[in-house]
Amino acid sequence: MPATEQRVLTGxxxxxxxxxxxxxxxxxxxxxxxGYPITPSTxxxxxxxxxxxxxxxxxxxxxxxxxxxxSVIGAAWGGVRSMTATSGPGFSxxxxxxxxxxxxxxxxxxxxxxxxxxxxxxxxxxxQADVMQARWGSHGxxxxxxxxxxxxxxxxxxxxxxxxxxxxxxxxxxxLADEAIGHLTxxxxxxxxxxxxxxPRRMQPIPIPVAYEPFRAPDSTxxxxxxxxxxxxGAHVTSLTHDERGYPATDAPAHDRLVRRLYxxxxxxxxxxxxxxxxxxxxxxxxxxxxxSTSRTAKRAVSMAREAGIRAGxxxxxxxxxxxxxxxxxxxxxxxxxxxxxxxxxxxRREVERVSAAPVLGAHHxxxxxxxxxxxxxxxxxxxxxxxxxxxxxASDRPLTAV
Amino acid sequence: xxxxxxxxxxxxDLLLRSDRLPHIWCPGCGLGSVMSCYTDAVQASxxxxxxxxxxxxxxxxxxxxxxxxxDSFHTTHGRAIPYALGLKxxxxxxxxxxxxxxxxxSAIGGNHLIHAARRNIDLTVICVNNFNYGMTGGQAxxxxxxxxxxxxxxxxxxxxxxxxxxxxxxxGAVYISxxxxxxxxxxxxxxxxxxxxxxxxxxxxxxxxxxxxxKANDLGEGRDEMWFYxxxxxxxxxxxxxxxxxxxxxxEPIVLGxxxxxxxxxxxxxxxxxxxxxxxxxxx
Numbered sequence: 001m002p003a004t005e006q007r008v009l010t011g012x013x014x015x016x017x018x019x020x021x022x023x024x025x026x027x028x029x030x031x032x033x034x035g036y037p038i039t040p041s042t043x044x045x046x047x048x049x050x051x052x053x054x055x056x057x058x059x060x061x062x063x064x065x066x067x068x069x070x071s072v073i074g075a076a077w078g079g080v081r082s083m084t085a086t087s088g089p090g091f092s093x094x095x096x097x098x099x100x101x102x103x104x105x106x107x108x109x110x111x112x113x114x115x116x117x118x119x120x121x122x123x124x125x126x127x128q129a130d131v132m133q134a135r136w137g138s139h140g141x142x143x144x145x146x147x148x149x150x151x152x153x154x155x156x157x158x159x160x161x162x163x164x165x166x167x168x169x170x171x172x173x174x175x176l177a178d179e180a181i182g183h184l185t186x187x188x189x190x191x192x193x194x195x196x197x198x199x200p201r202r203m204q205p206i207p208i209p210v211a212y213e214p215f216r217a218p219d220s221t222x223x224x225x226x227x228x229x230x231x232x233x234g235a236h237v238t239s240l241t242h243d244e245r246g247y248p249a250t251d252a253p254a255h256d257r258l259v260r261r262l263y264x265x266x267x268x269x270x271x272x273x274x275x276x277x278x279x280x281x282x283x284x285x286x287x288x289x290x291x292x293s294t295s296r297t298a299k300r301a302v303s304m305a306r307e308a309g310i311r312a313g314x315x316x317x318x319x320x321x322x323x324x325x326x327x328x329x330x331x332x333x334x335x336x337x338x339x340x341x342x343x344x345x346x347x348x349r350r351e352v353e354r355v356s357a358a359p360v361l362g363a364h365h366x367x368x369x370x371x372x373x374x375x376x377x378x379x380x381x382x383x384x385x386x387x388x389x390x391x392x393x394x395a396s397d398r399p400l401t402a403v
Numbered sequence: 404x405x406x407x408x409x410x411x412x413x414x415x416d417l418l419l420r421s422d423r424l425p426h427i428w429c430p431g432c433g434l435g436s437v438m439s440c441y442t443d444a445v446q447a448s449x450x451x452x453x454x455x456x457x458x459x460x461x462x463x464x465x466x467x468x469x470x471x472x473x474d475s476f477h478t479t480h481g482r483a484i485p486y487a488l489g490l491k492x493x494x495x496x497x498x499x500x501x502x503x504x505x506x507x508x509s510a511i512g513g514n515h516l517i518h519a520a521r522r523n524i525d526l527t528v529i530c531v532n533n534f535n536y537g538m539t540g541g542q543a544x545x546x547x548x549x550x551x552x553x554x555x556x557x558x559x560x561x562x563x564x565x566x567x568x569x570x571x572x573x574x575g576a577v578y579i580s581x582x583x584x585x586x587x588x589x590x591x592x593x594x595x596x597x598x599x600x601x602x603x604x605x606x607x608x609x610x611x612x613x614x615x616x617x618k619a620n621d622l623g624e625g626r627d628e629m630w631f632y633x634x635x636x637x638x639x640x641x642x643x644x645x646x647x648x649x650x651x652x653x654x655e656p657i658v659l660g661x662x663x664x665x666x667x668x669x670x671x672x673x674x675x676x677x678x679x680x681x682x683x684x685x686x687x
């Protein structure tokens with residue numbers, strides 16, 4: 001092996017979130033990045049353009065995001081861990097191919113460092129308004145796995161985790177970061193290479209059995225073993241509805257069987273994916289449900305509330321999709337009211353309302369700056385008034401919008 | 404009356420998913436011949452068959468990958484080339500061939516086509532040009548000749564079509580040829596050369612589409628459409644590529660040949676084998 005840069009930068013680092021994401025990818029063993037520059041994710045590409053060739057990987061700057069994501073899917077089938085990074089407009093262009101990755105059960109990672117939208121919106125400023133796009137952006141019944149980092153450390157850790165989930169489920173995994181975290185610089189502790197957990201991609205052993213069917217799942221994971229190209233297997237991989245042989249099928253039972261399996265392989269194993277963090281909820285009457293950069297200003301809002309005599313705490317969603325329904329429901333049964341704080345006009349609030357036993361209020365802002373703690377504090381105060389006495393009457397249908 | 408079987412198998416049977424045949428293509432379509440030329444070229448290439456990988460986009464030609472008993476990928480509309488790029492960069496041992504239609508490659512996938520040629524990535528692209536969108540029932544596309552009638556150009560196509568060899572030569576392809584699906588010997592040999600050629604090679608195949616294109620333009624049955632192309636064909640390897648655009652006129656030739664065969668530094672990035680080993684087995 002030629003002398004190279006160290007693949008895993010073990011030790012205490014001081015780096016921005018995008019860079020930490022790139023380092024997480026390298027530590028996870030990513031060897032292919034196909035990308036297209038877009039603010040505020042460009043630093044991910046820049047870091048990997050320098051680092052990947054030095055560790056034997058490849059960086060390819062594609063002609064657009066359609067090419068980026070599709071080359072990432074091709075590279076995954078070529079046998080390596082692969083990733084792309086983008087922001088809103090590029091994420092929109094990638095939607096069809098995310099469906100291709102889901103349909104062909106291709107493990108890959110897509111980083112979306114969210115900025116203000118719709119359209120070109122606010123290229124350099126934060127928002128968190130792509131939550132529903134990550135879930136429902138590609139056509140058809142599709143599952144989504146999306147993680148929301150709220151620190152540079154998590155940009156590293158969750159990128160590693162995203163690759164593991166991608167290989168565990170053979171599914172595209174989305175990192176829904178936001179501009180504030182991508183461009184934040186803080187300490188990142190990178191473990192030793194041997195301490196980085198790596199879920200292996202389950203490959204089809206060779207020689208293949210006589211009646212080999214590449215898209216039949218061998219066990220209750222519902223995930224088929226992945227056939228490697230170039231070994232004489234001769235697997236056909238198609239974006240069309242296909243049967244267990246991988247052959248195109250146009251009958252309703254085959255379609256229902258395939259789409260249900262793709263759906264269930266995730267729906268039946270959400271416990272392996274969902275992760276949340278509870279902060280100060282032990283005695284809380286108000287829970288603030290939040291994620292990403294907003295969870296940081298929510299801490300200030302909770303302090304303000306406690307100073308004002310309102311016992312508030314935080315339920316931070318580290319996994320956004322599949323939605324942590326059980327965790328939110330359990331918290332809602334312990335508090336008088338829930339405040340959902342997010343830099344959009346109510347995307348996660350809608351999900352929380354769907355499962356909450358307590359009234360739900362929003363603390364929303366369309367983005368362009370970090371969520372001001374005062375907006376969340378105002379909502380906490382209103383929620384406390386709602387929640388007094390018989391607090392669990394009904395969910396608020398009047399979102400608090402501010403600024 | 405029973406006929407004597409002269410052979411119970413075809414020499415390229417092993418390269419086809421015989422359990423998927425017959426194919427979906429219409430009588431008179433040129434795609435069967437193109438597929439057969441490709442399987443012959445794979446065998447003649449001298450490169451071990453398991454290393455050959457076929458990638459297709461969407462459309463009639465997009466279905467070729469699914470009939471080949473190779474590792475084969477049927478992707479989304481227009482994206483066969485970036486998919487193939489990812490495969491090739493991640494796994495440079497693979498011999499990756501893109502087989503797709505004119506609409507898939509030069510309309511919705513046009514950006515990828517010119518950029519792949521510019522990069523000179525080591526791919527072979529076989530573009531089957533039937534002058535229309537056949538799968539959707541015969542609409543005009545960027546290769547439809549001026550004046551041709553289709554379901555979306557009922558008064559005749561008023562747009563100038565792409566001259567694909569000229570476009571690809573300008574973009575930087577190192578090997579470019581054009582044949583009709585009737586020129587099977589030349590086409591086979593062209594595909595073999597293209598597969599062996601390092602860098603980006605492009606083979607355009609003019610193929611009859613009697614149902615989608617021929618009928619609307621009074622070209623008759625598949626065989627008549629083939630003869631319409633055949634009798635106008637001239638072979639000129641040294642043609643000025645600016646002059647090889649295609650028209651519907653009986654008086655204008657269809658220029659075929661092996662137009663370009665040159666050398667240029669190929670696309671470099673590739674995942675190293677040792678890097679994959681290092682990731683799998685820890686720090687070396």
